[in-house]
Amino acid sequence: MARRISIFGSTGSIGQNTVDLIERDPAAYDVVALSGGGNIALLAEQARKLQADIAITAYEDRLEDLRAALAGSGVEVAAGAQALCDAADRPAEWVMSAIVGAAGLYPGFAALRHGGSLALANKESLVTAGPLLLAEARAHDARILPVDSEHSAVFQALVGEDMEAVERIVITASGGPFRDWPLDAIAKATLAEAVAHPNWDMGQRISIDSASMFNKALELIETREFFGIDPERIEAVVHPGSIVHALVGFKDGALMAHLGAPDMRHAIGYALHWPERRDLPVARLDLAAIGNLSFERPDELRFPALRLAREVMATGGRAGAVFNAAKEAALDAFIAEQIGFLDMAAVVEATLEGMDRDTSLSIPPQSLDCVAEVDHLARNMAAREAAARASNR
Numbered sequence: 403m404a405r406r407i408s409i410f411g412s413t414g415s416i417g418q419n420t421v422d423l424i425e426r427d428p429a430a431y432d433v434v435a436l437s438g439g440g441n442i443a444l445l446a447e448q449a450r451k452l453q454a455d456i457a458i459t460a461y462e463d464r465l466e467d468l469r470a471a472l473a474g475s476g477v478e479v480a481a482g483a484q485a486l487c488d489a490a491d492r493p494a495e496w497v498m499s500a501i502v503g504a505a506g507l508y509p510g511f512a513a514l515r516h517g518g519s520l521a522l523a524n525k526e527s528l529v530t531a532g533p534l535l536l537a538e539a540r541a542h543d544a545r546i547l548p549v550d551s552e553h554s555a556v557f558q559a560l561v562g563e564d565m566e567a568v569e570r571i572v573i574t575a576s577g578g579p580f581r582d583w584p585l586d587a588i589a590k591a592t593l594a595e596a597v598a599h600p601n602w603d604m605g606q607r608i609s610i611d612s613a614s615m616f617n618k619a620l621e622l623i624e625t626r627e628f629f630g631i632d633p634e635r636i637e638a639v640v641h642p643g644s645i646v647h648a649l650v651g652f653k654d655g656a657l658m659a660h661l662g663a664p665d666m667r668h669a670i671g672y673a674l675h676w677p678e679r680r681d682l683p684v685a686r687l688d689l690a691a692i693g694n695l696s697f698e699r700p701d702e703l704r705f706p707a708l709r710l711a712r713e714v715m716a717t718g719g720r721a722g723a724v725f726n727a728a729k730e731a732a733l734d735a736f737i738a739e740q741i742g743f744l745d746m747a748a749v750v751e752a753t754l755e756g757m758d759r760d761t762s763l764s765i766p767p768q769s770l771d772c773v774a775e776v777d778h779l780a781r782n783m784a785a786r787e788a789a790a791r792a793s794n795r
């Protein structure tokens with residue numbers, strides 16, 4: 403029997419890697435929904451190739467383009483945020499959540515209601531609404547399988563282990579393109595410099611987040627939410643080679659590491675075939691050729707996002723939603739070349755402080771609507787902070 407699957411964000415970096423695995427064994431899958439944004443040609447190509455039931459573009463004004471691109475294919479078309487949630491409501495046994503940003507939250511929630519597996523690349527879902535997402539999964543007997551490479555690595559290192567025996571979780575960070583840059587150079591970093599990641603080939607937004615270590619900051623919070631471990635027991639270590647993805651330290655002092663080539667198809671494939679392991683088209687490591695693995699302590703002065711993540715984890719409640727929304731708004735301003743690289747952290751910090759003055763951040767959001775409202779307020783405040791910094795430049 404073919405497995406019914408959907409891929410939200412199929413045209414992105416994670417999405418294309420997922421499609422790559424699926425199309426190697428087309429008979430095994432019955433593709434329900436694929437979604438993308440403005441790259442209509444790619445979305446249509448994927449939908450034809452995988453014979454999806456429906457293709458959805460996030461942009462309502464692109465519906466007719468999508469309809470034209472899929473004419474005669476038998477693939478249904480739809481557009482907009484509501485259409486995306488409606489498509490996620492169609493039963494599927496395995497759903498990839500690979501939309502970037504808080505926009506990925508609602509489709510992921512909808513997908514959990516069928517009690518299948520949600521392969522979660524969209525880390526923003528856990529950062530903004532972790533407890534709600536996990537509760538939704540429990541309520542519907544659904545499971546969340548982490549796709550972020552570090553979290554997949556931790557998940558794999560924990561197979562057969564008892565969380566009680568876990569002393570710490572260590573996630574690695576490549577350090578990004580500015581790992582050894584001095585603070586004043588980082589302050590002047592350009593958009594082109596920030597996008598060029600040394601090891602991983604990723605979407606533009608996550609590449610910049612890797613350069614600022616906002617990505618690692620989100621991942622620390624994601625670790626806290628997904629594995630339910632105290633923030634003091636979570637560490638990030640800089641490992642420029644990106645060979646070790648994460649380590650789990652146990653009570654007896656043992657440290658179990660997960661190693662692999664920097665290829666997201668490993669984490670995606672693990673989530674796809676879980677609980678089995680199957681052959682995956684990823685490079686095998688030649689340890690002797692690699693020679694050495696090096697590690698460094700992260701520098702919270704040059705990468706203030708890491709310090710902010712600690713504060714967010716200590717505060718809990720709505721701090722994650724504010725942090726993520728402010729980060730997204732600050733990133734928009736950096737991509738628009740309105741603010742400098744380090745202004746992003748300053749904008750996020752000011753927004754956390756400003757939002758906390760209005761209502762204590764430690765109060766947990768009770769519903770998705772509440773998360774959406776916090777997100778909206780934080781985004782507006784961060785945009786104002788960014789505009790103020792832009793006019794001072």
Ligand code: NAD
Binds near residue numbers: 416499500
């Ligand atoms: P990407 O930018 O390459 O792709 C994003 C996808 O989301 C595209 O299909 C795009 O059309 C869609 N999209 C963008 N905005 C949307 C909106 N408002 N509504 C609906 N759809 C929208 O991103 P990516 O690098 O593939 O990352 C996707 C997610 O996976 C992110 O949450 C990211 O943090 C996470 N992730 C990525 C990697 C990686 O290697 N790329 C690794 C770990 C985690």
Ligand code: MG
Binds near residue numbers: 550551621
């Ligand atoms: Mg990661």
